[in-house]
Amino acid sequence: LIDSKNRLWIGAYGPPNGGIGLWNTEEDNFINVSPRVDTTDTDPDWNYINPYLITSMYEGKSGNLWVGTSQGCDQFNTETLRYVHFRKNNPKFAALYQKWVTTIFEDSYYNLWVGTNSGVYKYNLSTKEMEIFKKDTISNRGLVSNRISSIYEDDSGILFVGTSNG
Numbered sequence: 330l331i332d333s334k335n336r337l338w339i340g341a342y343g344p345p346n347g348g349i350g351l352w353n354t355e356e357d358n359f360i361n362v363s364p365r366v367d368t369t370d371t372d373p374d375w376n377y378i379n380p381y382l383i384t385s386m387y388e389g390k391s392g393n394l395w396v397g398t399s400q401g402c403d404q405f406n407t408e409t410l411r412y413v414h415f416r417k418n419n420p421k422f423a424a425l426y427q428k429w430v431t432t433i434f435e436d437s438y439y440n441l442w443v444g445t446n447s448g449v450y451k452y453n454l455s456t457k458e459m460e461i462f463k464k465d466t467i468s469n470r471g472l473v474s475n476r477i478s479s480i481y482e483d484d485s486g487i488l489f490v491g492t493s494n495g
Contacts, residue, residue, distance in 0.1 A: 330386045330394070332407065338394060340383025348378045349386075349396065349405060362410045378403060378412065387433035395441065397430025402443050421459045425450055434480035436488060444477030449490055 330338045337352035339359060350359040378396060385397035394405040396412075402425050404413040415422035425443060432444040441452040448463035449472065464472045472492060479491035 330388065332388045332394070333392060334407075336407075338386060338407075340386050340396070342382050349383065349394070378405075384430050385433050387435065389435045389441070390439065395433045395435075395443075397433050397443065399429050400427050401425045402430050402433065421457060422452065424459055424461060431477050432480050434482070436482045437486055442480045442488070442490075444480050444490070446476045448472065448475045449477055449480070 330340075332338060339350040339352070341348060341350055349362050351362050352358075353360050378398060382399040383396060384399060387395045387397075389395055389404075393407055396403050396405050401415070402422070403415060405411075406413070415425070425445070428443075428445040428447055428450075430443055430445055434442045434444075435454075436442060439454045441454055443450040443452065448461055451460040451462065452458075453460075462472060464475050472490065474492035474494040476493035477490060478493060479489075481489045481491075483489070
């Protein structure tokens, strides 16, 4: 991901160097900005991504990164290099815990759309409300599949959701 400040962020998998890396142009190497330390998610200084499997990254309008993993979604402050773990800090966001995140998108109305392999999650960044969209097998309305591959908003504000079935 190349952010609005022209920095290259890389999502990597696996210890010891998994997590998020930032390209250091001065030294021509990557800096691991989310090293795992010997703490747990109950530790107040828990500042690493768990698990190390980064599945998607998106720069929000705030300039921070939204990081999708095989177990949910976190926000990464690109200035302080600290995480906000929503499954820990916001019970409403916990619906995404242990969901494989495939894509992340922030629309023009400041809603965060998180695509997973089990539906789409719409998180209103202002009200902190979560709404879940899944395939309705009874009425055949809505999503054609729960496996989300992409989310896009056109210039008119219409949202398009790509799935494994179209």
